[in-house]
Amino acid sequence: MQHPAELTAAFRANGLKLTPQRQLLFRLLHGNTSHPSAEALYVAASEQMPGISLRTVYQTLTDLVAMGELQQLNLSSGSARFDPNLDEHHHVLCSGCGEVRDVYVDGAEYMGVEGL
Template identity: 40%
Template sequence: MNDQQIITKLRSAGCKVTPQRLAICKLVLSSKDHPSAEQLYQELKKVYPTISLATVYITLDILKKIGLVRELRFSDRSSRYDPNTSPHINIICPECGRISDYEAKSVKKFLDEIIAETGLKPLKQRFDLYVNCEKCSNKNKEEHAK
């Protein structure tokens, strides 16, 4: 999505587009690592020293409402933001919190099958796989070798 498309989307949602808001949108929409609001804030502060965490949250909320990002809430009350809104699998490392996407065709097929079998119309879905990432599994191995 280019700047103009983002601006059009925000305006059509009745939202005033400021340079800070646009920067927040661009950063989260281009991210692949499911950032938290805090991570986005720390990154944006380098370019926009006056930006506030509240502005980041408000903008993420707007993006959520217009369906451009999904909020992934976790049981420890943390939230991560995912610009990939199509059905996919989030591979989550429980040790370091790293999240990456796995695009599996079988997910779509699986959903279609459930919809066909039950006649249900899911409002949303979420698939999380918890797997230690390479870095963390190596660290664990080293610790066990001690």
């Protein structure tokens, strides 16, 4: 995912509405390794900007995914999670706590690992 200032320019170039709420979401996502859900982002954003709506969070995530700036992960945990890391990698999901982590393996190693 690009730096928040670059995302601001990209949104403008694509004719998308740019608001302080969206800029806050850009900052919360940039470099975020927790693979947050929309709901988790909403909670984090609400702490800094109490008036933000869940609809704004969902729409911003949808726009970022459509622009190729964010990956949407549909894991067995139920709600979608979002990953700003666009490098080639895989994910593992802890069935106990629901934590999602990035896993980097080359093709040869990947073929021999069960469960990935």
